[in-house]
Amino acid sequence: MGSHRLLDYLKQHFGYSSFREGQQEIIEDVLEGKDVLGILPTGVGKSLCFQLPSLLQKGTTIVVSPLISLMVDQVKQLKAKGFKSVVALNSFMELKERKAVFQSLHNYRLIYLSPEMLQNRTIIHELKKLYVELFVIDEAHCISQWGHEFRTDYLKLSQVVKEFGDPTILALSATATPEVQEDIKCQLKKLDMVSHIYRMDKSNMSFAVEDVLWHQEKVERIKSIVSNKPAPTMIYFSSRKAAEQVAAELTLSLDQRIAFYHGGMETMDRLLVQQQFMKDELDVICCTSAFGMGVNKPNIRRVIHYHFPTQIESFIQEIGRAGRDGKPCASLVLHTPNDQVLPQRLLEKELPQEEDVERLLRWLAHKNELLIDEEMTEILQLAESQWNFLKYHLEYHHVVSNRMIQRHPDLIGLRAKISKRLKERWLYKNNKYKQMVNWIHCSGCRRKQLYAPFQNEISRPIVTCCDYCGFSIDDLEIYEERVSSVDTIENWQDRLRALFLQETTNDET
Template identity: 50%
Template sequence: MQVETTFLQEQLQQNFGYSSFRRGQAEIIRDILAGKNVLGILPTGSGKSICYQLPAKLLNGTTIVVSPLISLMIDQVKQLKAKQFKQVTAINSFMNREMRNSVLRKLHTYRLIYVSPELLQQQYVQGRLRNLKVSLFVIDEAHCISQWGHEFRPDYLKLQEVIMACKSPPVLALSATATPKVQEDIIYALGGKEFVKHIYPMDRPNIAFSVEQVENEDEKLVIMKRLFSQYRVPSLVYFSSRQAAEEVAQELASSLDLRIAVYHGGMEQQDRITIQQQFMNDQLDIICCTSAFGMGINKSNIHLVIHYHLTTQLEAYIQEIGRAGRDGEASVSLLLYSNKDIQLPKHIISRELPSKQELVFVFNKLKVLDDADKPLPIKEEEVVNCFDINEVQWRFIKYHLENHGIIKHNSIHFQQETWDHAFKQIYTYIEKRTMIKQAKLAEIIDWIYQQDCLRKHLYKGFQSSYQPPVFQCCSNCGFSWKDWQPQQTRRKGNTYSWQEQLKNKLLIGGANETT
């Protein structure tokens, strides 16, 4: 059906309080309401969520949203309920069994349901979805299909099966960073359907880029202490190591009169949610974090993003710097690096997928289990003890063994010819993926050493042109800290550091016992 823009604007105002659409939103929504499959690439901070939240209000049925992070789901559900959109829920592993079963029993009462790709693979969840009239199937942060699906979260590659189980409703795939190759990867993983593409430039003209070479870690700390002493603005510092994030957060907190927290995937979920909410409410100044933080965070006044370590690819770097300057104010991305920094991303790439020796060990162990008629290990610690690999590597291997018919319903099916073929196929795939990752790492290293404009070369793999900077450009084009004069933030009332917050939660009668 064709929908007039004036009608959509009225609905936008009525349901969400916005007077007008941002670039790309109305075009995407019209195609969704017309029943088309849509691939939308819009820059960070451009309001991608409205592209499915408004249709969820207008369509006659349920909208399913595949979301990568629990904290992102919880935050979006909270925001929607604050706007009086009550028929929304999130199904995630943070819920206890009783709460989850309660939500699943009344799924038909919701118009918008957030869920992770892993939970979508549970047969009971799929069974409940089959009973719904699904009007729209959304993959938010769709680059995760390409970026994580091949290794870290293979359940992203199974979404096509879930879509078919939902009677093949129209599909909306949304992302902020996707090269033409990644766009192809997304569409292929979703069954090769015909998609209408709405691709918009992702460059952010209000972010200046500074790359500074240092001798060692101590020099990085000196630079950060100087900057944070001079500029009190909401800031993110990205690390590739959890330990480094914790150590630097502690060092900064002991040296600066700022509220500083650490955030990474190894922390308890509730603690991560608490820290995220404190940052959103301006109760924290700086987050020292891994890539686990930031996706879907709609905080407009982040004005400084520092990379303490190199990312493994430009896509991740663009996603992380895109969390700055969403209010349009002058913001800075600073990347600090020393010559030895290249070793960490190389190590990360080498450990994401199993080595040939580890693959041989897993196959031999599976044969032993099959001969002894023993079941596959299920819990993470059982997998580690049995196969001597981490859970991420096991998920990758298990996904491919299921594709080859060697594992069915968590039981082993041994046939020598099938096993030999599967081993060769999996190892060839590992080699291919490793080469792709190494090439992506080479791209960001080339960018760091670029003598020409950093802005120009950062976006050239994603789009044919870029907008001229509205403030300063980059360190190759004369960027100066002296010319950056952001508005400083002030503390709001009595607040506690993240260490005090967590400590008090464990003390009977602590200051924040009820929070």
């Protein structure tokens, strides 16, 4: 398809007159049936790379997405633009609603679901009735970042692709080192994927790390920053309890709208908080890493890390939510001498210990069937991610299938294989952690050191680069946004024209 024709479709379906960096090249390869790995900076619009092809191709596009809130948000945005042929299948759908969707699956061009849903044989059975033309893994770094322990169903996606007749694969991410890029290709069993890799650093972002003595000093510093220059702000925590406590203290001290968000909340409560923040009904959100992936809010000005994450990739993903409108934004890490205790504890919970492996194998020696996951974690005294790691390797080595123990294994040989992989993952995760700590304590330009593992060069910043180069979070320029009534009317008129045009186009196709 010619570039002029693609631009016509872009304008017709999405109202844009030009593509952003990388979008057109990726879309052209996908439409030619090539498997593609696309690494694009946050805010560029990765979703367009599969949303536009889904409208132009005859078959169905399946999108594997890591979070329900991310699926719901993207589906809602598409429906607001007039696209009716899109749906998100998730575990919170009522049985009646799910049956209705299954009966009309052939009417959907774009189907969102999680990797876990793709292990449901009923869902696979229904999807195999369709002609799946494009298989998309959104936030593909999750394959490498989460797949080996926390969400091992990511490592089974290559099997699902085969069941769908080997459709074209598109893997998209904003943060993937060359090592992670190769792991994505390896796990998908597509080593010859076409790679479109672009710089991921943001020229409008400044970086700073501030050392304080204790945690209460962090709270007081946040109060000062947020009250002096109010602006949409995200504050990241590694502890749910701390996120709630700091949100409560900020609410008492500041005349601003503040909420917390973490994975322990009810799903509807999480969705409500996310929508409030998206609609500028909240000023500050105190959140864990459960919040933010795929959040397309243009005017976030600050991302503050009350706790730092266990790896650079997570940090870049989280700060990437700021400044999507191209205006100045900033990242601030508040650091105390004791801050390394919490991430070390989190790392210990992600992977099992050698004694956990031995305890599992002793249990297996006298059983014919695994219990449900909740009972296994309780009996073996394991965290969810620790059990997921072990269960995956039992399946990988063909010891277990559908919870049934296929044969009593060579326990010594199996223990050696699992222990070898366990040591590799411990080394990998500890190296990632050290990389993050080294960045916090670096004595040179923070921008250069942060992105060095990902790319050879960095963009020339349009703002003061970092604290090493003279930046302070107090220097961040906050521009008040004003929309004239004339602009509002014109935007509504454009939106109505686009909606009517889309209705006509969808009816014709």
